[in-house]
Amino acid sequence: MTDSLFRTLPPLRRAVRRLARRHRLPADVRARLALSVTDLADGELRAGRPVALSAAHEAIPADTGTGAGGDTGTDTVTGTEAHSHLLAVTLHFPEAPGPLTTADLPLPATEPSRDSVTWRIPVSEPEDGSLPATLPDGGGRWTQMRAVEEELRAAFARTDALIAEHRRLKHELAETNAGVLALYVQLEERDEQLRKAHGQILQELEDALRPQPLTIEGLELAVHYAPADPNAPTGGDHYDWFQLPDGTLHITVVDALGHGVRSTRSALNVTHAVRTLALEGHPLKSILARTHEILMPLDPELMATVLLARLNPATGELRLANGSHPPALLLQADGAARYLELRGRGIGYPLPGSEEILHADIDAGDLLILYTDGLTESRRDPTEGELRLIEAARRHAAKPVTEIPTAIAADMHTVVLHPDDTLALAIRLTGSSRPEVPAARAGT
Incomplete structure (x- = not known):
């Protein structure tokens, strides 16, 4: 020591x-x-x-x-x-x-x-x-001076080494960041490709589930469907149309609650049940309530609005049943337009079924528009949407029916504040004109 x-x-x-x-x-x-x-x-x-x-x-x-x-x-x-x-x-x-x-x-x-x-x-x-x-x-x-100089040299050498190491690490970090960014871009591109491929597959599957276009003498029919998300085309908006044995055209429009595959399955269950009941000859007024009775034990969470239409192409007689669904729009050949309002409650709602059957007559050249709420509520105002739908229908009524639903949807969706699946059907009677019936009439 x-x-x-x-x-x-x-x-x-x-x-x-x-x-x-x-x-x-x-x-x-x-x-x-x-x-x-x-x-x-x-x-x-x-x-x-x-x-x-x-x-x-x-x-x-x-x-x-x-x-x-x-x-x-x-x-x-x-x-x-x-x-x-x-x-x-x-x-x-x-x-x-x-x-x-x-x-x-x-x-x-x-x-x-x-x-x-x-x-x-x-x-x-x-x-x-x-x-x-x-x-x-x-x-x-x-000497003291040599000691201090030696220490300074060591400090400078250490500083230079740290600066060199910092530059090296900075360069490596820049290269790593560039590599990560490139990888991120590749992953984003790959993810976008997968989303598009997934959406395309789902779109093809959903298109396969939708009924084929019908050719019925005296009628022109067209449909437009657009999902809320193009990369996830499945949804609860669905339709079905077929001819009954007497030649009457039956149309079902369904909007099942939710999005995705589950809502598609719910909508298909409704259209299949309705088709079965209609072909079995059940009265139009009873079909919605009966569909509810059949499906609710199988899917207690099912909720869907439904519009049923029956149109006789020979006479122009139209009958409607409604379960909480937006009303059909009738645009007459002279430009007069009215909504065919009808009270009722949908599948999964309390007291389901249409309160009555609405009867109307359609003349040659008249245009019937059936749709889901995604068409009129894109701006979150159903009343304003219904007024705009009348204007859009009048604007495109002279076009071929095959172009009308898509043209109307394009006009209605210039501003979208509330994206939703959209379904629109257009039906036009092509037979000879008949005396105009002044108003729709309700019946049983």
Whole structure:
């Protein structure tokens, strides 16, 4: 153990540097140690209180194998392989008035106490196996200036190394970011391709489930369907049309609650049940209530609005049954338009069924529009949507029927605040004109 007492800062700095030099500490560790000693001793020396410096040579305990930073293997202070000995440098404050502040030292202390601070630094074993008895204050060949220059060079080298490492890491990060961005773009493109392929498959499946166009003498028919999401074309808007044995055209329009495959299945269940009941000869007024009775035990959560239409192409007689569905629009050849309003409740609603059957007569050239609420409620205002639908129907009435539903939908969806599946059917009577019936009449 060696001890030296200091009353001024320069001799203390020189002693620390000689000690570090003697034990071949790296210049950057030497600089950190000198700065740490200076930070702690400066206040005491300015106050006229002496400080003492001592150094001891210790062996690292065999069961720990730790360096100055407390790690095994590589020393965290010197960056070299851990040694079998430690240099314990202790700064004593015999007259210190209070606890020492050791936070934020350039070289963290391994053993601070109330009146002393100790740093334990891994070193190579001295050639003679001992430390000098005293810490002389002479300069010799190794001058203070050379020590400072050496420390500065080490600091500059360390700074340059850190700057180079920072540039390398920045370059690697830029390359990584570019690669990640390219991968992200590829994944987005792939995802878009998969969405389109998925949507195309679903569209083909749904198209296969929809009934084929009918050719009926005296009638022209056309349909337009558009999903709320083009990449997810399945939905609850569905229709069915077929001829009854007497030649009457039966049309079912369904809007099942929800979107996706489940709502498609619900809509198909409704159209299949209605078709079966209609072909079995059930009265039009009873079909909605009977459909509810059949389907609810199988699907208790089913809710669907339904509009049923029967049109005789030979006479133009039209009959409607409604279960909570938007009313049909009748646009006459002279431009007069009216909604065929009819009260009723849909499948899954309390007291389901049409309250009555609405009868109307259609003349040659008249246009009947059946639709789901996605056509008229895209701007969240059903009343405004119904007025716009009349205007759109009048605007496109002179076109071929095959173009009318799509043209009307395009006009109605110039602004979409509430996207929803959309279904529109257009039926026009082509037979000879008959005397105009002034108004629709209700019956049973």
